[in-house]
Every structure is written in C-alpha cells, then in structure tokens.
Amino acid sequence: MVIKAIVADDQAILRTAFSNLLNTQDDIEVVGEAEDGAQAVQLATRYRPDVALLDIRMPHKNGIEAAREIVSASKGATKALMLTTFSLDEYVYAALEAGASGFLLKDATFPELLQAVRVVAAGEALLAPSVTKRLIAEFGRRGARPQAGVHEVEGLTGREVDVLVLIGQGLSNADIAARLCISDHTVKTHINRLFAKMGLTGRAQAVILAYELGLVVAGAARTDSPQPARGGG
Structure with a gap:
C-alpha cells in the first residue's frame, strides 16, 4: 500500500526537501504541498491523504x-504529523488535543522522517523524548486528577479500559495483544470501540485521556496494570 502524504511548511526550502525525500520511497507519495495552513486544509480535502505533515507556525492558519x-x-x-523545533514544545499539548498523532523535529534525519511517516500512517503515536517530557510537565502543571480504578471509566467496558491504560503506557497493538493474551484483531476492535465511545481521533489523544483520567500517572508505575483475562478478549 502506498502512503499518500501532503507537506505544509511556509519555508519553501524545507517543504521541498521533505517532499523530495519522501518521494524517493516506493511506498510513499507526496500528493501536494502547501505554504500555509489554509492551503493544507484544502489539499487534505481534495486528496484525502493518509498523512499530513504540518509545520506548527504558518501564516493564515497555523498547524x-x-x-x-x-x-x-x-x-x-488523515493522520497529522507536526513539524516542530525544540523551542516550540509549548504547543505540544494543544496540538495533541487537536488530534495530532505525533511530532517530527525539523532537524530529523532521513531515516527518522521515513519512520515517522510510516508509524503515524499505521495509526501509532510518535512522540520524541523531548516532546514526551514537555507533555508530562504539562500534566503536572495542570494538576493530576485522582487516579481512577481500572474498571471505573463511565461508558467503557473493563477490557476497553485495560487497552486505554496500555496505550497510555506507550504500548503498540502487538504489545497490547501479548500483554492481554488476545489477538491483534481483538485489540483493534477494542481500540475502535474505545475511540468511538470517547470521541478520539487518534492514538495520541488516547494517551492524553489516559493521563487525564489518572489511569496512567507521570513518573509513577502502576501497580494494577491490566493482566490477561481468563477466556481471552
């Protein structure tokens, strides 16, 4: 499957460089370039790409x-992958709340660029260590909520909460399946239902929700991490 992407950055040199590098890959095709956020929205509507690489600071409409x-x-x-620099980390929380799936630093290497696009296209979240630290600090600044019990989130089944906890801990679908002793297909089913019930548009938003509900606590390991349920999924 070929990953369709658009690249939006008001700096023409960077925009062209990212596009040219991505187009060297057989499984990635850049279907459009935008110099501002408004154009990016128009391109996304027209081409329905799998991934939108968006600079955070752009004229007319920011990333x-x-x-x-x-x-x-x-x-x-369409998964949003934000282009950022260390100095712009203060926008991390707002971007994740907006539905961004991850962040790519503008000084990223070619392999890092390719990995980021493929990871986000696959539905995973991608957060650089510096971004994760800023996100955790933001949770601390806002104040931690009382920690919720694993089976006490209104509207979710116990297994859906288990999956939410593990997403919040950064586990991939394969890791979640192994931890809970269920199939990858069952994990995807739980995630789809979880996202639909909670109005989530991406994995990164699920991470935020897990922290906000107190299911995952920054800097502290859970002692009641989900365990395999008898009888499977």
Whole structure:
C-alpha cells in the first residue's frame, strides 16, 4: 500500500526537501504541498491523504488549527504529523488535543522522517523524548486528577479500559495483544470501540485521556496494570 502524504511548511526550502525525500520511497507519495495552513486544509480535502505533515507556525492558519480541521473532517483517516523545533514544545499539548498523532523535529534525519511517516500512517503515536517530557510537565502543571480504578471509566467496558491504560503506557497493538493474551484483531476492535465511545481521533489523544483520567500517572508505575483475562478478549 502506498502512503499518500501532503507537506505544509511556509519555508519553501524545507517543504521541498521533505517532499523530495519522501518521494524517493516506493511506498510513499507526496500528493501536494502547501505554504500555509489554509492551503493544507484544502489539499487534505481534495486528496484525502493518509498523512499530513504540518509545520506548527504558518501564516493564515497555523498547524494546530489545520490539524484540528483535517483530522475532524476526515474522521481520523488523515493522520497529522507536526513539524516542530525544540523551542516550540509549548504547543505540544494543544496540538495533541487537536488530534495530532505525533511530532517530527525539523532537524530529523532521513531515516527518522521515513519512520515517522510510516508509524503515524499505521495509526501509532510518535512522540520524541523531548516532546514526551514537555507533555508530562504539562500534566503536572495542570494538576493530576485522582487516579481512577481500572474498571471505573463511565461508558467503557473493563477490557476497553485495560487497552486505554496500555496505550497510555506507550504500548503498540502487538504489545497490547501479548500483554492481554488476545489477538491483534481483538485489540483493534477494542481500540475502535474505545475511540468511538470517547470521541478520539487518534492514538495520541488516547494517551492524553489516559493521563487525564489518572489511569496512567507521570513518573509513577502502576501497580494494577491490566493482566490477561481468563477466556481471552
């Protein structure tokens, strides 16, 4: 399957460089370039790409606003990958709340760029260590909520909460399946139902929700991490 992507950055040199590098791959095709957020939204509507690489700071409509519109309009089908620098980490929380699936630093290497696009296209979240630290600090600044019991989230089944906890801990679908002794297909089913019930558009938003509900606590390991349920999924 070929991953369709758009690249939005008001710096023409960077925009062209990212596009040219991605187009060297057989499994990635850049279907459009935008110099601002408004153009990015138009391109996403026209081409329905799998991934939208969006610079955070752009004229007319910034990357966060563009990400929110693109992810919402596509119902999560288009994943937003934010282009950022260390100095812009203060926007991390807002971008994740807008539905961004991850962050790519502008000084990333070619292999890191390719990995980021493929990981996000596959529906996983991608957060650099520096970004994760900023996110955890933001949770601390806002104040931690009382920790919820593993089976005490209104509207979710116990197994869906288990899956949410493990997503919050950074586990992939394969890791979750192994931890809970269920199939990859069952994990995907639980995730789809979880996202639909909680109005989530991506894995990164699920991470935020897990922290906000107190299911995952920054800097502290859970002592009641989900265990395999008898009888499977």
